[in-house]
Amino acid sequence: MESMSVMHAHRGSTLHRRVVDWIVERAAVRLLSPRNANLVQCREPGMWEAYFDDVEGIFEHQWQTMIWPLVKDFDFSTVLELSPGAGRNTQKLATLAKRIVAVDYNQYALDRTHARLGDARAGCVIEYHRNGGTDLSMVPSASVSSVYCWDSAVHFDRDVLTAYIAEFARVLRPGGRGFLHHSDLGARADTNIKRNPHWRSNVNKVLVADECRQNGLTVLRQQPIPWDPIVDCATIFEREIRGDAESVPPRLGRSLQSEDRVVPDVPPDRSRSGPAGV
């Protein structure tokens, strides 16, 4: 009898917390700037947890058909992975990298990845950092050879993503490359991402290309990423190399020759649609 009343009290408190979270979220979306409302939404307790499990099984297919063709020329020695979630990308990247700096806005995501991969995996050292939702302040300037972000920035408000693009330009070494999967809904998106297909944000590819250029990043390619019923975009960018050629690592130096600059087109994967979740 006593345990029944404890159970009711627990259910009551869970329901109460959900109602309070819902009210806070609605108020945030109405009252805050789109940037701050997006940050409040994206740190809602447990918001991404179910999704982490739902999409685990489709990752290998995504990697083979959409991701790898776009990143195969990257120098993976030190990778900044933004928003690893539960670590499905991190596990794959660890087979290619010597060091991964994993940065996420939610501690529970970092905890999931750490529980899965620990401090090192397949000879790759993995660091974990929680950030404030728009910064890479824990990453020294010009310290990473690649930036990687899949299936996360698609949810970021344009001001949040703009802040991150400036940070990508700062942390990339000259000649380093970035892979950024983002929304292309632009002005068609509601400020409340939960009203948009797959919770996509108000970013579009023109904004991303402009922000890259303004921050000294050369856009090498923008690839449509079908995510039924919408189409996202992946932007590949490179930090400009200034100064003498001696400072350029040989592999990147070769990949900068003019005939290699445009990565050949990857046929969009039309054989399957995106995940039913976000």
Ligand SMILES: C[S@@+](CC[C@H](N)C(=O)[O-])C[C@H]1O[C@@H](n2cnc3c(N)ncnc32)[C@H](O)[C@@H]1O
């Ligand atoms: C849909 S999950 C995807 C996770 C992972 N990239 C994957 O492919 O499985 C979105 C991730 O973005 C993180 N996130 C949300 N808003 C963020 C922000 N403003 N800055 C950094 N990470 C954020 C969440 O904590 C979550 O880990």
